[in-house]
Each structure stands twice: as C-alpha cells, then as structure tokens.
Amino acid sequence: MHSCGPLWMSLALLVFAATVGAGDVPEQLRLALTGVNGEMVVGWTTQLDAGSTVEYTCDGCGHFTVEGNASRYSIPAYTPPYTSPLLHCTAFVLYSYRVGHSKTGWSWTHQFMTKADVQPTPDSPLRFLSIGDEGTIKGAKEVLAGMLVAQEKFHFDFLVHGGDISYANGIQDIWDQWGQLVPWMVSVGNHEMRPNQTDAGFLYRFAMPTAQSGGESGNMYYSFDYGNAHMIALESEAQNFSAQYDWLKRDLAQVNRTVTPWIIGFWHRPWYSSNVEHAGSGDVMRGALEALFFDNRVDMVITGHVHCYERTLPVYQGALNDEAPFYITNGAGGNGMDDTWGDAPEWSAKRLAAYGFGYVELFNATHLHWTMRSSSDSAVIDEAWLVRPADRFQTRR
Numbered sequence: 001m002h003s004c005g006p007l008w009m010s011l012a013l014l015v016f017a018a019t020v021g022a023g024d025v026p027e028q029l030r031l032a033l034t035g036v037n038g039e040m041v042v043g044w045t046t047q048l049d050a051g052s053t054v055e056y057t058c059d060g061c062g063h064f065t066v067e068g069n070a071s072r073y074s075i076p077a078y079t080p081p082y083t084s085p086l087l088h089c090t091a092f093v094l095y096s097y098r099v100g101h102s103k104t105g106w107s108w109t110h111q112f113m114t115k116a117d118v119q120p121t122p123d124s125p126l127r128f129l130s131i132g133d134e135g136t137i138k139g140a141k142e143v144l145a146g147m148l149v150a151q152e153k154f155h156f157d158f159l160v161h162g163g164d165i166s167y168a169n170g171i172q173d174i175w176d177q178w179g180q181l182v183p184w185m186v187s188v189g190n191h192e193m194r195p196n197q198t199d200a201g202f203l204y205r206f207a208m209p210t211a212q213s214g215g216e217s218g219n220m221y222y223s224f225d226y227g228n229a230h231m232i233a234l235e236s237e238a239q240n241f242s243a244q245y246d247w248l249k250r251d252l253a254q255v256n257r258t259v260t261p262w263i264i265g266f267w268h269r270p271w272y273s274s275n276v277e278h279a280g281s282g283d284v285m286r287g288a289l290e291a292l293f294f295d296n297r298v299d300m301v302i303t304g305h306v307h308c309y310e311r312t313l314p315v316y317q318g319a320l321n322d323e324a325p326f327y328i329t330n331g332a333g334g335n336g337m338d339d340t341w342g343d344a345p346e347w348s349a350k351r352l353a354a355y356g357f358g359y360v361e362l363f364n365a366t367h368l369h370w371t372m373r374s375s376s377d378s379a380v381i382d383e384a385w386l387v388r389p390a391d392r393f394q395t396r397r
C-alpha cells in the first residue's frame with residue numbers, strides 16, 4: 001500500500017455527485033476512513049463482476065493501480081432491473097481517482113483534498129457533520145442540499161450517520177436509490193435490519209473499519225482515530241450488549257488521550273430523549289454501557305431514531321454531571337418529524353422539530369463547538385460549546 005502521510009478529506013461529499021449511473025459503469029461511489037492516516041476505502045456498485053480497479057494519482061507521487069475484491073449478496077425477491085449489486089473495496093491513499101475496469105467502463109475522475117497536519121489547530125479545526133434517519137424522500141434531499149452548502153462553506157473532514165440510513169426496510173432497490181446520495185461513516189439502525197433481521201444491504205454495501213479496530217462484527221461496531229478524536233460506532237439494535245461491552249472496554253482502554261483527547265460515540269437509539277416517540281428505546285443499551293462511557297470520560301454522543309433534535313447537558317444516570325458526556329439526538333435527517341414532547345427533564349437543554357444536520361468543530365484538546373443547522377440554508381438553529389479541562393484524561397478506575 002502506498003502511503004503519503006496524513007489524510008484529511010475535505011471534498012468527500014462531492015465524489016458521488018457526478019458518477020455515471022447507466023449500464024455497467026460504476027455508480028454509487030462511497031468513501032470510508034480506516035482509522036489509519038493515509039488510508040481510504042472506496043466502494044462502488046456495478047452490475048457485472050468484470051473487474052474492480054482503482055486508478056489514482058497525487059501530485060508528485062506517480063500513478064497507481066489497486067485491484068479490489070468484489071462481493072455479492074443475494075436476496076431472492078431482489079431481481080432485475082438491478083441485479084444483485086457488487087461492492088468493490090480497496091484501501092489506498094488518494095488525491096485523484098477513478099474506479100471501474102476497461103471491460104465495463106470507468107467512473108468519472110473524482111478528487112478530494114488533504115491537509116498538511118493531522119492535528120487540528122484553532123485556525124484549522126477538525127470538522128465533521130452528523131446526520132440520522134435519512135431515507136430518500138423530499139426531506140432527506142433537502143438535508144443533503146444543506147450539507148452540500150455547508151461543505152462549500154466549511155470543508156468538513158468526514159460525516160457520521162447514526163443509523164436508519166436508506167429506509168430500505170429490506171427492499172433492496174431502495175439501497176440503490178440512496179447510494180446515489182452519500183458517502184460516510186455509518187452505524188446501523190432498525191430500518192437496516194427489517195424485515196426478519198435482513199441486514200445484508202448494510203453489511204455488504206459499506207466497509208467500516210471493524211477489523212482494524214479489533215472487532216468481528218461486520219460493520220456493526222467499530223472505532224477509528226481521526227485528528228484528535230477517537231470515534232466509536234456502536235450497534236443499538238443488538239439483542240444483548242455483552243459482546244459490545246467486552247470490545248468497548250478493550251477499545252477504550254487503548255485510547256491515547258494525549259493523541260486523541262476527544263472521544264465521541266455515535267449510534268442509533270438515544271440514551272437520553274424526552275420525545276414521546278420511541279421513549280425508552282435505548283434504556284437497555286444505556287444500562288449496559290453507560291458506566292463504561294462515564295468511567296472513560298467519553299465527551300459526546302450522537303444518536304438518531306427519534307425524528308427530532310434534542311441536546312442534553314452533560315448527564316450520567318439521569319442526573320446532571322459535568323464530567324459526563326452530553327448527548328445529541330439527531331434524527332432530523334429528513335424522514336418525517338416526531339413533534340410530541342414529554343415534560344422537559346433538567347438535562348434537556350434544547351428541543352426542536354426541524355430538519356437539519358449537526359456540525360462539530362474540534363479546535364484543540366479542550367474546546368469543542370457543536371451546531372445544529374437548518375437543512376434549508378445551513379443556518380445555526382442550536383449551538384453549544386463543550387470546554388473540558390486539559391487534565392481530564394485520567395480514567396476513574
């Protein structure tokens with residue numbers, strides 16, 4: 001594998017937009033981080049397994065060709081006009097690239113840019129977006145349009161998706177519709193699992209860094225480092241959480257808080273929501289894992305599932321606690337709105353029923369800025385600073 005040093009992605013959202021979508025030409029390009037600086041996974045979909053090649057180049061580094069591995073899943077009820085799609089993945093450093101094969105045709109050439117230094121500075125913070133509960137209907141496209149506006153303004157580095165991605169609900173061609181919209185880091189939601197726990201679309205269409213982070217769960221739970229953040233994706237749809245607990249305990253124990261002072265989790269079902277819809281849906285998971293998060297001084301958690309926006313104050317076991325994570329419910333990705341609220345608990349800082357996306361900036365080891373932005377014009381509709389003590393990196397146990 002070729003390595004050119006730290007990789008900061010700033011144009012990732014643009015790569016899917018211009019992909020040719022007819023015949024066997026690759027389509028639905030999607031990128032993923034691996035947790036290793038200088039590595040990237042690219043996936044795409046074609047109808048024939050005639051070859052899966054990535055050609056790429058960067059200034060001063062020559063031209064390279066990488067062969068990927070195709071995989072296919074089969075669902076009996078899923079028939080043409082789309083045949084069972086292929087997912088091609090390989091890892092490489094890239095600046096300009098195209099994917100495909102001479103027999104089937106090539107995608108357009110795409111690019112993304114790099115930054116010189118992996119550690120952020122106040123002038124050049126780590127930036128990422130958050131979205132959840134998206135789908136392919138009108139509201140989702142509005143949110144996507146808002147994120148593209150934000151990309152032009154802010155040049156964010158990556159995006160995390162808290163689950164309920166395409167709303168395929170087992171209907172495979174919904175994945176094909178959705179795949180033309182987005183590339184990003186994903187966690188699984190309940191609508192990836194239906195019906196009858198059919199999760200093949202989620203498992204085969206993404207290539208999250210599960211193995212790289214010591215897991216064996218497919219894409220279900222994993223972690224990766226990026227800049228000064230350690231990012232953790234969990235599976236809130238699990239029947240029990242013992243396997244995740246064991247993996248999470250190992251994962252948190254190896255975090256170097258000098259290198260990655262921030263720990264941020266994302267998954268689907270919220271641990272703290274005061275919306276009437278899906279009330280208590282994350283309680284079992286919270287009971288199993290919350291102490292681990294608190295003991296290891298996790299900073300922030302982003303979830304979805306409930307179709308609204310809610311931000312909490314730092315909270316642990318239902319009580320305000322300055323040393324605990326604060327929680328975002330961001331299920332406002334465009335697939336309907338849940339606008340019925342219960343009484344506001346003391347930990348609930350902001351509640352909104354509006355489509356939008358979240359935007360995180362990590363300026364240094366101590367200052368995190370969160371904004372929730374409207375889908376229509378990326379205007380700020382909620383914001384908060386999280387300022388942590390510089391000496392917080394010792395765990396309690």
Ligand SMILES: [Fe+2]
Nearest residue numbers: 164189190305
């Ligand atoms: Fe959900």
